[in-house]
Amino acid sequence: MKRKALALLSGGLDSTLAVKVMLEQGIEVEALNFTSPFCTCTAKSAGCKSEAVRVAEEFGIPIKIMNKGVDYLEVVRNPRHGYGKAMNPCVDCRIFLLRKAKEYLAASGADFVITGEVLGQRPMSQRRDTLRVIERESGLEGLLLRPLSAKHFEPTLPEREGWVDREQLLAIQGRSRKEQMQLADELDVKNYPCPAGGCLLTEVSFVSKVKDVFAHSDQLNLRDFRLLKVGRHFRVGPRTKALIGRNEAENELLSHSLQAGEAAFRWLDGGSPLGVLMGTVTDELLDAAAKILLRYTKAEPGQPCAVKVVVDGAERHLSVSNDFADPEIEPFRI
Incomplete structure (x- = not known):
């Protein structure tokens, strides 16, 4: 029986490679892309959304675009796991996205979820302890596969059941992108964007604008936050x-x-x-x-x-x- 993965696809190099690694194993993939008023993408280019769509079209896989919604604004206002250097609730954000992915899992017909996360790449959300917290609190224990760093973790259900060949997964870790770039050459992945933050909530200069909306709004709406750019x-x-x-x-x-x-x-x-x-x-x-x-x-x-x-x-x-x-x-x- 052919298995299917639901992939969180930003259009960046890591998530693109995670999808490609699954496709190389004959796994069917559907992509899920989230938009946010805090994305650094411009309205004209649609930025990372268009990159995700481009990758999906290039790989011939379906993609669903989801808006993070007003409920995400409440996550930003009061994150359980706190902020990074600015007002970025990175751990809570990942939990939020993966919970949404879990909700969509049955409708998509997928068996498990994959991401492009790399152990140790991001100081707040990709440490070993926080990756475990994210998996547990998203409700995806055993069903969350991180192909680029899989060999640094215990085998997931897809690996234990033989849906995915663990030997063909990677053991990448750290902040360098050299291994990803080498893998991209090997898998013939081209035209990927340069690594970048992508989220305005990581910019200290942007924090005052976000706090101002929270402080002076009777009711939160996405339009007020989109206009902050x-x-x-x-x-x-x-x-x-x-x-x-x-x-x-x-x-x-x-x-x-x-x-x-x-x-x-x-x-x-x-x-x-x-x-x-x-x-x-x-x-x-x-x-x-x-x-x-x-x-x-x-x-x-x-x-x-x-x-x-x-x-x-x-x-x-x-x-x-x-x-x-x-x-x-x-x-x-x-």
Whole structure:
């Protein structure tokens, strides 16, 4: 009987090799790829999602794309196993993904799950002790096979039952990618991306933006976190945030992100980025946001300026004094 594996496929080298090793043994594989508002992929390229899709197409295997969802935001806010150097809940994240994989296991018709994890490669989530915790708390004990480091662990059920030939699995460990690159040559795996982090939660500079959303949101939603990658962010009120585009691409993204009751605003008399006021919209908050916006234009300092404001399709003009210098803006900056 031919066996099937469900693979967590990011499109990076390790997960790609894990899939290839299984295919070489005649194991049927279906890929599972997760998207997140914290992925460093750009909206234009779809980044790692497109890499995973490319690999799946190249290998001729089906792939299912899943969004991590709002329940993942709660994991980020309160991870049981804590954070890494920034706000990255790496251990809890792996448990979350593998629990989702377990839920999908029966529907996919797969017998076990594989990942591209390598013992000792990542300091938080790929230590021997944390790998055991991840396996246990995901509910996949015995059914989670890590082909690249399999020989460093006790045989899994697929190995014990002879579904997978353990002798053809690997014993890679550590942070160097030399063995993976050599294996890629041997298995004719090409065009893989360079190793990179891929998660904004590992970036210390990004933490303040994430904490700000958690602190000022009555209800969490994915859109607020997706927009953390777009524009300059300013907290102008307890339930109000101003976003200022940094280029035309961001202006367009902000324009398309507007929801009912939110305001878009721009300086009328010259080149200007687009500003968006999210949350509670009042004239007082608009005035502060418009003053911040004018700091990123060529408007004359100290002069009154006309600012066009559009809310739900209704347009009006505000007269705003351009009197904010950098020291006045900094308290608002997130």
